[in-house]
Amino acid sequence: DIQMTQSPSSLSASVGDxxxxxxxxxxxxxxxxxxxQQKAEKAPKSLIYAASSLQNGVPxxxxxxxxxxxxxxxxxxxxxxxxxxxxxxxxSNYPYTFGQGTKLEIK
Amino acid sequence: xxxxxxxxxxxxxxxxxxxxxxxxxxxxxSSYAMSWVRQAPGxxxxxxxxxxxxxxxxxxxxxxxxxFTISRDNSKKTLYLQINSLRAEDTAAYYCARHTxxxxxxxxxxxxxxxxxxxx
Numbered sequence: 475d476i477q478m479t480q481s482p483s484s485l486s487a488s489v490g491d492x493x494x495x496x497x498x499x500x501x502x503x504x505x506x507x508x509x510x511q512q513k514a515e516k517a518p519k520s521l522i523y524a525a526s527s528l529q530n531g532v533p534x535x536x537x538x539x540x541x542x543x544x545x546x547x548x549x550x551x552x553x554x555x556x557x558x559x560x561x562x563x564x565x566s567n568y569p570y571t572f573g574q575g576t577k578l579e580i581k
Numbered sequence: 582x583x584x585x586x587x588x589x590x591x592x593x594x595x596x597x598x599x600x601x602x603x604x605x606x607x608x609x610x611s612s613y614a615m616s617w618v619r620q621a622p623g624x625x626x627x628x629x630x631x632x633x634x635x636x637x638x639x640x641x642x643x644x645x646x647x648x649f650t651i652s653r654d655n656s657k658k659t660l661y662l663q664i665n666s667l668r669a670e671d672t673a674a675y676y677c678a679r680h681t682x683x684x685x686x687x688x689x690x691x692x693x694x695x696x697x698x699x700x701x
Contacts, residue, residue, distance in 0.1 A: 518618075518691050520687070520688060520691070523686070523687050561626055568640045
């Protein structure tokens with residue numbers, strides 16, 4: 475199985491900050507990488523697919539990058555509604571696997 | 582508007598069974614691969630099972646293989662997960678998710694989840 479490792483596990487930041495979350499795959503997955511946002515007690519929401527493509531309706535302050543084993547999710551200017559937990563997921567091979575999550579908290 | 586509405590969760594004793602349902606609306610259900618993803622309390626997301634648009638191809642996580650069965654009824658626009666031989670570690674919120682299109686793609690839409698609690 476492909477292991478996905480996110481860093482950091484938690485992050486404190488302020489509104490307006492630029493933040494980057496990284497995700498590393500245990501083997502190459504090309505760009506078969508998605509990012510999801512989950513707010514407390516809510517269902518996940520799809521943000522990015524194919525490592526860097528935004529889902530419809532996702533604000534342009536979100537961006538994704540990387541290929542192979544190393545990926546990033548960047549929020550260019552944090553908004554209050556962005557404080558949530560973020561998960562990466564590989565869909566190169568079954569079993570599909572998620573990172574452990576990065577909790578983004580207000581400083 | 583795409584909607585996925587899960588139901589069927591509840592409190593069940595270890596060894597028991599449940600059938601979860603996910604009713605879809607707002608899109609052509611028969612054209613999309615579907616999946617179940619679960620989340621134990623306070624934990625991360627775990628992929629459980631996926632099924633192709635016509636039901637012919639299915640995948641399962643090792644942790645549920647032989648106990649869980651995914652199926653779909655395209656005429657009823659409904660996805661199912663039959664879960665048997667339940668264990669305490671199966672306690673989780675279960676989400677259904679629609680793929681972007683095929684099984685080879687990621688999850689584009691999610692339901693609100695249904696909670697399964699396994700306890701005596």
